[in-house]
Every structure is written in C-alpha cells, then in structure tokens.
Amino acid sequence: MIKLDAKIPEGPIAEKWTRYKQSVNLVNPANKKKLDIIVIGTGLAGAGAASALGELGYNVKNFCFQDSPRRAHSVAAQGGINAAKNYKNDGDSIYRLFYDMIKGGDFRAREANVYRAAEVSNDVIDHYTAQGVPFARDYGGTLDNRSFGGVQVSRTFYAKGQTGQQCLLGAYSSLNRQIKLGTVKMFPRREMLELVLIDGKARGIIARNLITGELERHSAHAVVLATGGYGTIYYLSTLAVNSNASAAWKAHRKGALFANPSFVQIHPTSVPQLNDYQAKLTLMSESLRNDGRIWVPKNKDEKRHPNDIPEEERDYFLERRYPAFGNLVPRDVASRAAKERCDAGYGVGKTGLAVNLDFRDAIKKQGKKAIESKYGNLFEMYETITGSDPYDEPMKIYPAGHYTMGGLWVDYELMTTIPGLYAIGESNFSDHGANRLGACSLMQAAGDGYFILPNTISNYLAPEIKTGKIPTDGKEFGEAEKSVTDRINKLLSISGKQTVTSFHKRLGRIMWDYCGMSRNSEGLTKALKMVNELEEEFWKDVNVPGSSDEVNQEIEKAGRVADYFELAKLMITDALHRKESCGAHFREESQTPEGEAMRNDAEFAYVAAWQFNESEKTHTLHKEMLSFVEVEMKERSYK
Amino acid sequence: MKVRLKIWRQKNSKSKGAFATYDFDGVSPEMSFLEMLDALNTKLVQEGREPVAFDHDCREGICGSCGMYINGYPHSPVPGITTCHLSMRYFNDGDTITVEPWRAKTFPVIKDLMVDRSAFDKIQVAGGFISVNTGAAPDSNSIPCRKKHADEAFDSASCIGCGACVAACKNASAMLFLSAKISQLALLPQGRIEAKERVREMVSVMDELGFGNCSNTGACEAQCPKGIKLTNIARLNREYYKAF
Known part of the structure; x- marks a missing residue:
C-alpha cells in the first residue's frame, strides 16, 4: 500500500526552502561525474534542468522528439512570465504572488510548493536576463512589467507576444553551452517509449530513434520527466500537435501516481474551429481582453453582420454577469460563460460555436494606432488564419484546451512515487491547483528546472555514488524493450480500415463534450463507456501503414493515441469522483443558484492521486489532504 | 476545390527521390496548407499507400519545425509566413502545386519533405x-x-x-x-x-x-x-x- 508523503520541511513557510537546502544531502563535486541523469524534454523545465545539472557536473543525457531542442512547446507561450520583483513599487512580494496562486488555484495546491515557486521566481528572471533574453525594457534601461491575468500588481515580464520563445531560446543557449562542454549529450528525434525499473528504482528508458526506428537502451541513476501536458487529448487544443502524455503515462503504469488528471485549463480566447480537417486551435493572447469586449447578439436568429447590430441588441455577457471584473474574469469563468451562451443558441459564426471579441470601442477611444502598437502582431496573425480583419469587424473566438494542471504526483523534492523518477514543469501535478494563473506556467517550469530539481536531486543521488555505471544488458532492459517491440508490432499487425487520426478526433470530441468545460455525472458515465468502446474499436480496426524500421509518423501517433485512451478513462474517473466544482473543474451538480461554481472543502480539500493496478487495469485513489495554514480558504468570487 | 499536387517523394537519405503527382479533390479554402497535406495523408493511408512525411509541430508559426518549397518559394508564395500559416484560400481551383523539401547540401533529405537541420x-x-x-x-x-x-x-x-x-x-x-x-x-x-x-x-x-x-x-x-x-x-x- 502506498503511503503518500509530501516530505514538506518543518518551519515557517518563508523558511522551509532555505532550511531544506541547509540540510539536504549533497554529492561531492568529484563524485558528480560518476552519476548519470536522463532528462526527457527540452522545454523551459527540461532544458533548464539539463543545463543546470550539467553545470553541477553530472553526466546528463537529454532527449526530445523534435529535430532540435529549440522547438519544445514552451516556445509558443505568448503573454509573459511572473516574478515577485516588485520593480513597479506596487506592493508586490513573494507572499502576494504565493497568495494569488493559492487563491487562483482555488485551494487545491500545496502551500509549501507554491510558496517556493514564488520564492525562486526572482532568480529565474535574473538568470534569463543574464542569458541574454531580450525582455521588454523601459527607456532608462531597466526591465518593464505589465499586468496580466486579472491580478492587482504588474509582475509580468515579457518579450512582446513571444515570451515563451525568448525564454526557451535562453534555455536552449545554456543547454548548448553544456553540450559544448561535454556535460550534456543531446538526443533529438527520440521518443521515450518505456521506463526501466531495477529493484523498484528508475534506472533508464527505452527510446525509439524516430529516423531509423531503432530502439535504444539508456541507463541512468535518475530519470527526470519534463514532458509537458496532455491538452492534445482533446485532439484540438492550443498545444503543438505532437505534444503527448506517453512518457508520463508509461511512468504511471510503472507505479508513479497520477494526480488530479481532470484539472484542465480551457483558454477562453482561441481562434474557433474553421473546418473538419483542422489540426489545432491557435491561441489569441489573453491580453486582448484588456481592450476587446466580448459579446453575442441578444437575438437567437441574428443574421446581420456584427457591425450592423445596434448596441442595445448586443449582450456583453461577461460585463453583465461579472460587473466587477467584466471582460477580465479568470480564464475558466470566461470560458464557461462563452460556452453557456453558445449552448443556449446565441453563438456566432458558421458553426454557432464562437463569440465576438470586439475592438470597435477601443479603437474609437484610443485610436487605431494605439491598438496596433499593443496587438499588431496578434491582429495580423488572426487575419492570416481567418482572412478577416479585426480592425474592421469583431474577432470570433471560442475556448480551447490549453494547460493541464493535473500530472504526475510529486513530493516536495519533485520526486514521483517511483524512487529516482522526477517530474518537473507541466508534467507534474504542479503548483497551480485546480486552475493556473496567467504567466505562471513559464515561471513554474523554469523554477523547477533551474532552481528546485538541481537542489533536491542530490538528496537521492548521494548514496548512489557507489552504484557504478548501470548496465543496459540486464533482464529489466530486455523485458522493457520487448514490451515496446511487442506493442509496435501489434499496432502494425492490426491493418484495419481507420486512420489513427480519425480515432484521435473521435476521442477528442468525447472528452471535449463530456470532460471539458462543464461536467456532470450522467455525461461522464456515458463518456467512460464511449471511450471504452472506442478503445476496443481502435485495437481491432486501426490502420498503421509502413514498417517500424524507418521514419513512420503513423506509428508515433498510434502509440500516443493508444495511451490517450487510458488517460482519458482516468480523467473521466477523476472528474466523476470529484463531486464539487473547483477551479477549472465545473461539476454542474455543484453550483450556486446563479450558476457559479461551488467548492466543497469539507469533502474535497485534497489532491486525488491515482494508482494504476496492472492486474485489473483499474485505479486506486489515494488522498493527499491539503491544509491551509497561511491563506484562509475563501470563496473565489469575481462578481 | 481540386488541386494537382506534385510532391517530392524520397524513401530515405540514401535513395533517389522523384516527384509524385496526386490529383486531390475536396480541398476546402478554409484548410491550412498543412491540413490539406493531412487530408491527403488520410486518403493515402486509406488507400494503403504511404503518407507523405513532413516536419511540423506547433502549427502557429513559432516552433520552426515546418518548412518546404511551395511553387518555388521557401515556406510559402505569400511572404512573411511559415508553411503552417499558409491557407488554401491563396490557391485556386485547378491549380498545380509543386512541393519540395529544403534544398541544401548541409540539410540532407531524411524522407520526403523532412530534412536534417x-x-x-x-x-x-x-x-x-x-x-x-x-x-x-x-x-x-x-x-x-x-x-x-x-x-x-x-x-x-x-x-x-x-x-x-x-x-x-x-x-x-x-x-x-x-x-x-x-x-x-x-x-x-x-x-x-x-x-x-x-x-x-x-x-x-x-x-x-x-x-x-x-x-x-x-x-x-x-x-x-x-x-x-x-x-x-x-x-x-x-x-x-x-x-x-
């Protein structure tokens, strides 16, 4: 029986991390080169960890499925990265950032971890600046900040709408430095397909070379997963189309608990679906809501062009429902409100699954020039994709799957329930509780990779200095490799009639409809049955062409979708068991008479960590109870 | 709309490639160019033929994965965008579209439109x-x-x-x-x-x-x-x- 121990250090919250570092076991510099560490993923967390561990002197092997580490999906983050610098003299502090995250996460995150994330945020910004990340600056030469995501302070550092790209390229540059120095060896175009355990410890991986198809065995004294989130389970999402959960899922099947899988953030402002072949939904930055007004027509059968609809026949539903925050309510609230209007039949566009985001009033008031200087690149992107000019007519937007707060359960040291296996960045269940605040994802991923993991991993590795090189010819590696080969062969041998993508789309649709923005018991129960049936159909009728000893993108996709069926069932199970609304998880049975989310702290103030039972293919729930000492549990209201 | 696609097919870095021609019906002007290729690949898989390999990931013009020559232009005949941002509304019904991988000695072809950068x-x-x-x-x-x-x-x-x-x-x-x-x-x-x-x-x-x-x-x-x-x-x- 697993006993969850978060290993939170003693002492006042502001001293926990310092105390931890003072007492943690260290590895002597001369011994570090005797230790191998595998890092999967090269985003802000992965590239950050790989370079920081390399700097310390460990032997690092870093893997990514893209052709270059510079392409990890952190690259696409737009808005910014938070830090508690208080450069604006507006009352910000580590405590306030911590408080905002706990409240924003709707009291479903662990206080000690969140405080630490806020604490290292300042070091992250300093490190990126020193790497040459060109953050926006003021005329005096110091860094600029903006307000982001509905908080009361300006703590967001940014590089136009490309903050993720710039931070990632900073991380990539430090990674390159370590590659040159020989401490990190880079393995691009590799996909981790199995985790290898020896005596219960994570000791290596099986990776497929995506060019030759060859299966490779890699051993290490510790394995770090920095593999991102699973938003592509909805098929259409704001994620890169190859983003997937397979590495984390393999770890889960080998014993790592998966926490809060149903906590998924739906971003309110993406370009809506335009056709059935669409492969992804492009995000339009949240910052647009600072000046754009969201509305739908008051008349259900409205046929007029949006510009011809008079003011009194427009329903600015966010301003109507949430007068205090208006268009700036948090992401989950805005998303649900848009869905509510569309479901009620007031949606716009060809499909009726869109709402207007209108800049008419802002342009009238501030002038086209001012709007262009703030959002020029976003308007251009919107026009490139849709062919419609947002200076002339409202944008059409709709919510899209964006960020997964759920992920592998980790303790304070970021170790999963498998000794020697760590999960960092979005791949862990993270510091965002049931809902993530804007500009906190880059912050947390980088903090985990640069400043937290490199300080905690030595605690585990200190006794490993006598272990010596781990051979890859033992039976554990053999069995792991065989299971990978068997599965690939099985997928190739089905020779059915339907493409992998067609299954992925159908799965995505089920998840979006029943385990997306709004959930209820009936729908979830139905979805569970549908996913089971679809999975069965997949294993009977999928068509994976070609062979395994060459570039075969269909094999890659097939393995990821096969894992998604299993994760989908766990997401639904988790959503079904959590009979409360909290953060991004909205259970229709748990709402106020006005239709707002209703949390149930008496019964659900815990992290739901699920254990996979190999024999019956079922899951067992473990609860990590959350206690709030620093922040009083309150209702999250934006009225 | 209907387009004729001339696409460079090459099994691997050692083999010699050649253009293959596909007459592809049912293209919607709302598709992106890569979604059109996705649709072509779906058709090829259903017909038991090998899909066209190409690099792509974010599909929002920022990761730098995608890239191919289209009608003689790197990325796109429309300036200032990556291939993934090219929309099929820039083409006309009946157009012939020639698609090639990056051509450079330093970027050897891996397969079809994928190159080693x-x-x-x-x-x-x-x-x-x-x-x-x-x-x-x-x-x-x-x-x-x-x-x-x-x-x-x-x-x-x-x-x-x-x-x-x-x-x-x-x-x-x-x-x-x-x-x-x-x-x-x-x-x-x-x-x-x-x-x-x-x-x-x-x-x-x-x-x-x-x-x-x-x-x-x-x-x-x-x-x-x-x-x-x-x-x-x-x-x-x-x-x-x-x-x-």
Whole structure:
C-alpha cells in the first residue's frame, strides 16, 4: 500500500526552502561525474534542468522528439512570465504572488510548493536576463512589467507576444553551452517509449530513434520527466500537435501516481474551429481582453453582420454577469460563460460555436494606432488564419484546451512515487491547483528546472555514488524493450480500415463534450463507456501503414493515441469522483443558484492521486489532504 | 476545390527521390496548407499507400519545425509566413502545386519533405550563448540596457531556426541565421564579454559545416518568415572584423 508523503520541511513557510537546502544531502563535486541523469524534454523545465545539472557536473543525457531542442512547446507561450520583483513599487512580494496562486488555484495546491515557486521566481528572471533574453525594457534601461491575468500588481515580464520563445531560446543557449562542454549529450528525434525499473528504482528508458526506428537502451541513476501536458487529448487544443502524455503515462503504469488528471485549463480566447480537417486551435493572447469586449447578439436568429447590430441588441455577457471584473474574469469563468451562451443558441459564426471579441470601442477611444502598437502582431496573425480583419469587424473566438494542471504526483523534492523518477514543469501535478494563473506556467517550469530539481536531486543521488555505471544488458532492459517491440508490432499487425487520426478526433470530441468545460455525472458515465468502446474499436480496426524500421509518423501517433485512451478513462474517473466544482473543474451538480461554481472543502480539500493496478487495469485513489495554514480558504468570487 | 499536387517523394537519405503527382479533390479554402497535406495523408493511408512525411509541430508559426518549397518559394508564395500559416484560400481551383523539401547540401533529405537541420544546432553549440551558471546571475536591473538595443536584440532573437534562409540562398549560406544570434548577443551588455570568441567560433563551425558565403542578393531576408533583416549580416561582419 502506498503511503503518500509530501516530505514538506518543518518551519515557517518563508523558511522551509532555505532550511531544506541547509540540510539536504549533497554529492561531492568529484563524485558528480560518476552519476548519470536522463532528462526527457527540452522545454523551459527540461532544458533548464539539463543545463543546470550539467553545470553541477553530472553526466546528463537529454532527449526530445523534435529535430532540435529549440522547438519544445514552451516556445509558443505568448503573454509573459511572473516574478515577485516588485520593480513597479506596487506592493508586490513573494507572499502576494504565493497568495494569488493559492487563491487562483482555488485551494487545491500545496502551500509549501507554491510558496517556493514564488520564492525562486526572482532568480529565474535574473538568470534569463543574464542569458541574454531580450525582455521588454523601459527607456532608462531597466526591465518593464505589465499586468496580466486579472491580478492587482504588474509582475509580468515579457518579450512582446513571444515570451515563451525568448525564454526557451535562453534555455536552449545554456543547454548548448553544456553540450559544448561535454556535460550534456543531446538526443533529438527520440521518443521515450518505456521506463526501466531495477529493484523498484528508475534506472533508464527505452527510446525509439524516430529516423531509423531503432530502439535504444539508456541507463541512468535518475530519470527526470519534463514532458509537458496532455491538452492534445482533446485532439484540438492550443498545444503543438505532437505534444503527448506517453512518457508520463508509461511512468504511471510503472507505479508513479497520477494526480488530479481532470484539472484542465480551457483558454477562453482561441481562434474557433474553421473546418473538419483542422489540426489545432491557435491561441489569441489573453491580453486582448484588456481592450476587446466580448459579446453575442441578444437575438437567437441574428443574421446581420456584427457591425450592423445596434448596441442595445448586443449582450456583453461577461460585463453583465461579472460587473466587477467584466471582460477580465479568470480564464475558466470566461470560458464557461462563452460556452453557456453558445449552448443556449446565441453563438456566432458558421458553426454557432464562437463569440465576438470586439475592438470597435477601443479603437474609437484610443485610436487605431494605439491598438496596433499593443496587438499588431496578434491582429495580423488572426487575419492570416481567418482572412478577416479585426480592425474592421469583431474577432470570433471560442475556448480551447490549453494547460493541464493535473500530472504526475510529486513530493516536495519533485520526486514521483517511483524512487529516482522526477517530474518537473507541466508534467507534474504542479503548483497551480485546480486552475493556473496567467504567466505562471513559464515561471513554474523554469523554477523547477533551474532552481528546485538541481537542489533536491542530490538528496537521492548521494548514496548512489557507489552504484557504478548501470548496465543496459540486464533482464529489466530486455523485458522493457520487448514490451515496446511487442506493442509496435501489434499496432502494425492490426491493418484495419481507420486512420489513427480519425480515432484521435473521435476521442477528442468525447472528452471535449463530456470532460471539458462543464461536467456532470450522467455525461461522464456515458463518456467512460464511449471511450471504452472506442478503445476496443481502435485495437481491432486501426490502420498503421509502413514498417517500424524507418521514419513512420503513423506509428508515433498510434502509440500516443493508444495511451490517450487510458488517460482519458482516468480523467473521466477523476472528474466523476470529484463531486464539487473547483477551479477549472465545473461539476454542474455543484453550483450556486446563479450558476457559479461551488467548492466543497469539507469533502474535497485534497489532491486525488491515482494508482494504476496492472492486474485489473483499474485505479486506486489515494488522498493527499491539503491544509491551509497561511491563506484562509475563501470563496473565489469575481462578481 | 481540386488541386494537382506534385510532391517530392524520397524513401530515405540514401535513395533517389522523384516527384509524385496526386490529383486531390475536396480541398476546402478554409484548410491550412498543412491540413490539406493531412487530408491527403488520410486518403493515402486509406488507400494503403504511404503518407507523405513532413516536419511540423506547433502549427502557429513559432516552433520552426515546418518548412518546404511551395511553387518555388521557401515556406510559402505569400511572404512573411511559415508553411503552417499558409491557407488554401491563396490557391485556386485547378491549380498545380509543386512541393519540395529544403534544398541544401548541409540539410540532407531524411524522407520526403523532412530534412536534417542539425547543422544549425552545431552552429549554436559553437558559441550561441552567454557563459553564466545557474544561480550566478546578478539582479536583472543591475544590467541596464538601452531600450533601442533591447528592442533590436529582440527582433534578431525572433529567428525560429527553420532554415528558409539557407534554402532560399543560391549559396546555401547560413549567414542570416548566424547573424541573428550574433546580433542579439552583441547588442546586449551581458553579451559583449564573450563577443570576440563567440563570433570567431560560430563562423568557423559554420564554414566547416559547408554553408556557403553571403552573396548579398538578399533572398534570405525576402523569404524569412520572421522578418530577420539583412542588417544583421552587416553587424556580423563588423563583429567578425573586430574579433581578430
């Protein structure tokens, strides 16, 4: 029986991390080169960890499925990265950032971890600046900040709408430095397909070379997963189309608990679906809501062009429902409100699954020039994709799957329930509780990779200095490799009639409809049955062409979708068991008479960590109870 | 709408490739170019034929994965965008569209439209960084930088490493790519410290890898989806002369 121990250090919250570092076991510099560490993923967390561990002197092997580490999906983050610098003299502090995250996460995150994330945020910004990340600056030469995501302070550092790209390229540059120095060896175009355990410890991986198809065995004294989130389970999402959960899922099947899988953030402002072949939904930055007004027509059968609809026949539903925050309510609230209007039949566009985001009033008031200087690149992107000019007519937007707060359960040291296996960045269940605040994802991923993991991993590795090189010819590696080969062969041998993508789309649709923005018991129960049936159909009728000893993108996709069926069932199970609304998880049975989310702290103030039972293919729930000492549990209201 | 696609098919790096022609019906003008290729691949798989391999990931013009020659233009006949942002509404019913991989000795074809751009990573490994260890950074505002320079550094740093500049250049020169990184770091005070070593080592590796020299024709700038300016190459040259 697993006993969850978060290993939170003693002492006042502001001293926990310092105390931890003072007492943690260290590895002597001369011994570090005797230790191998595998890092999967090269985003802000992965590239950050790989370079920081390399700097310390460990032997690092870093893997990514893209052709270059510079392409990890952190690259696409737009808005910014938070830090508690208080450069604006507006009352910000580590405590306030911590408080905002706990409240924003709707009291479903662990206080000690969140405080630490806020604490290292300042070091992250300093490190990126020193790497040459060109953050926006003021005329005096110091860094600029903006307000982001509905908080009361300006703590967001940014590089136009490309903050993720710039931070990632900073991380990539430090990674390159370590590659040159020989401490990190880079393995691009590799996909981790199995985790290898020896005596219960994570000791290596099986990776497929995506060019030759060859299966490779890699051993290490510790394995770090920095593999991102699973938003592509909805098929259409704001994620890169190859983003997937397979590495984390393999770890889960080998014993790592998966926490809060149903906590998924739906971003309110993406370009809506335009056709059935669409492969992804492009995000339009949240910052647009600072000046754009969201509305739908008051008349259900409205046929007029949006510009011809008079003011009194427009329903600015966010301003109507949430007068205090208006268009700036948090992401989950805005998303649900848009869905509510569309479901009620007031949606716009060809499909009726869109709402207007209108800049008419802002342009009238501030002038086209001012709007262009703030959002020029976003308007251009919107026009490139849709062919419609947002200076002339409202944008059409709709919510899209964006960020997964759920992920592998980790303790304070970021170790999963498998000794020697760590999960960092979005791949862990993270510091965002049931809902993530804007500009906190880059912050947390980088903090985990640069400043937290490199300080905690030595605690585990200190006794490993006598272990010596781990051979890859033992039976554990053999069995792991065989299971990978068997599965690939099985997928190739089905020779059915339907493409992998067609299954992925159908799965995505089920998840979006029943385990997306709004959930209820009936729908979830139905979805569970549908996913089971679809999975069965997949294993009977999928068509994976070609062979395994060459570039075969269909094999890659097939393995990821096969894992998604299993994760989908766990997401639904988790959503079904959590009979409360909290953060991004909205259970229709748990709402106020006005239709707002209703949390149930008496019964659900815990992290739901699920254990996979190999024999019956079922899951067992473990609860990590959350206690709030620093922040009083309150209702999250934006009225 | 219906299009005729002439696509370069090549089994692997060792085999000789050839164009294959596909008459493809049912294309919607709302599809992106890559979604049109997805649809073609669905059809090919259903017919028991091998789908066309191509690199792609974010599909929002920022990761730099995608890239192919379309009707003789790197990325897209529409300037300033990556292939994933090209929409089928730019084509007409009945058009013939020719699709090829990047053509450059330094970017060998892996399969169909996929090429090996690892040479770009090698150039960056040679010196595209500032040597600062994690934890050693001073407070961000202790390194002030003129806003003008920070903005210019950002413009250079917005390179996505897609390789269109090399593919567009008759000399397969990587000067625009390299100069973007050199410029970014040369413009920032924290990058000046290693400026000489950086430019010497990155240029030397670029030459060893077999990229050609700049011929000042500006095809790279014209085809760059991110608007990286030729003036970066001028700055690279200045930095290079100053480095000896």
